[in-house]
Amino acid sequence: MPEGPTIVAHQKQIKKFEGKTVTKSGGYRNPFAEDISGKKLLKVDTFGKYLILQFNKFFVTVHFGLYGRYLINDKKKVNPSFTLHFGDDYVNFYVVNLKKIDGNADDYFNRKLDVFSKDFESDEMKQLLLEKLPAKKIGDALMNQEIFPGVGNVIRNEVLFLAKIHPESAVGKIPSKKLDELIHHIREFSISSVELIEKRIWKSSSAVYQKEKFKTEDVKMYVSPAIKRKTFLVESLQKLYS
Numbered sequence: 001m002p003e004g005p006t007i008v009a010h011q012k013q014i015k016k017f018e019g020k021t022v023t024k025s026g027g028y029r030n031p032f033a034e035d036i037s038g039k040k041l042l043k044v045d046t047f048g049k050y051l052i053l054q055f056n057k058f059f060v061t062v063h064f065g066l067y068g069r070y071l072i073n074d075k076k077k078v079n080p081s082f083t084l085h086f087g088d089d090y091v092n093f094y095v096v097n098l099k100k101i102d103g104n105a106d107d108y109f110n111r112k113l114d115v116f117s118k119d120f121e122s123d124e125m126k127q128l129l130l131e132k133l134p135a136k137k138i139g140d141a142l143m144n145q146e147i148f149p150g151v152g153n154v155i156r157n158e159v160l161f162l163a164k165i166h167p168e169s170a171v172g173k174i175p176s177k178k179l180d181e182l183i184h185h186i187r188e189f190s191i192s193s194v195e196l197i198e199k200r201i202w203k204s205s206s207a208v209y210q211k212e213k214f215k216t217e218d219v220k221m222y223v224s225p226a227i228k229r230k231t232f233l234v235e236s237l238q239k240l241y242s
Contacts, residue, residue, distance in 0.1 A: 002064045004150020005193035005202075007046045008116055010064075012194075013072065014051070015044045020086045027093065029081035032060060032100045036084070046116065047109040048149025053084075059105045060098055068096040113149055115187040122183045129171060129179070138174060138182075139167025140226045150190060154202070157209045157232045159185040166240035167224070167231050173241040208232040 002010075018041060025036040035058070043054040051062040062068075062082065070093045082093035101108060111119040113128075125147060133141045142148055142156040151159075160167050163182040165174060174182075196202040203209060209232050211219045217234045224231050 001066050001152055002049060002068070003152035003155055003190075003193075004046070004048055004115065005155075005190050006197050007049055007051055007064070007150070008194050009197045010051055010070065011044050011046045012198075014070070014091060017041055017084070017086050017089070017091070018044055022084050023087055024085040025083060027080050027082035029096065030083070030098060032098065035100065036060065041084075041086075043105075045105055046150075047105065047111075047114055048145055049152075052105045054105055058100055058102050059108075060100050062093060063097045063099075065095065065097060067094075069094045070096075109149075113147065115150065115190045120187065122180065122187070125183050125186075126176075126179050134170075134172035136171050137167065137224075137226070138165060138169050138171050139224055139231055141171050142186075143227050143229065148186065151186065153229050154206065154209050155186065155189060155193070156229075158206055159189050161208045161214075161232075161234065161238060162189065164238050166235070166238040167233055169239070169241035175241070178241075208234060 021038065021040045022036050025033040039055045041053060041055065045052040045054060049063060053060045070091055072091050073089055075092050076094060078094065080092040080094055081096050082098055084091045111117040112121040112124040114120055128147045129141060132147065133144065139156065139160060142151050159182060162185040163178060165178060165182060193202055196205055208214055208219050211232065213219055214234050217236055219232050220235055221230055221232050
């Protein structure tokens with residue numbers, strides 16, 4: 001499933017249609033075609049794993065799930081689930097899920113939790129984590145989209161390694177300064193990942209994700225039973241807080 005930085009990379013490509021009127025909308029998973037057609041696309045934005053299309057009185061969220069894709073001025077042999085036409089130009093989305101929500105996206109999403117936003121507040125993220133998931137293992141907690149929007153398995157593994165925290169550590173046992181360090185890495189790693197994704201070297205340039213070695217140290221892999229995700233760590237470098 002695409003993580004936050006990948007959605008930002010998508011946004012950068014589709015942003016060229018901001019300010020243009022949707023001459024036609026369609027797709028077999030699009031029940032909002034009549035509402036969208038004829039409307040001006042005011043802004044292309046993101047929040048976590050959602051691509052956001054802001055119109056005048058409503059916005060549409062696009063979630064790519066595991067298999068979602070899009071093409072600009074091109075198409076696959078299969079039918080698109082969502083289409084946007086801007087005169088001769090068009091965007092075809094495949095295997096995506098849509099939601100239409102009245103109002104403005106900035107009033108709906110908590111930008112204090114958006115690592116790509118100027119309004120991001122690390123203390124807000126930290127407070128929510130400690131209030132809601134103090135007994136949770138941090139490796140599992142990082143996948144909670146209500147606290148860490150956009151974090152997926154690559155970011156989860158890499159930032160825990162960067163912060164030198166063992167994924168089995170209990171959230172409430174991790175020192176406050178270590179949580180600050182972890183959240184700092186979540187933001188910095190997410191932002192720096194966009195360029196690597198655009199160059200198609202993101203996963204290959206990872207430190208521990210899908211790796212067997214970090215320098216001379218062994219990278220251990222196991223599947224977290226709670227979230228059913230592969231976890232990669234260097235046990236000699238990542239401290240367990242329990």
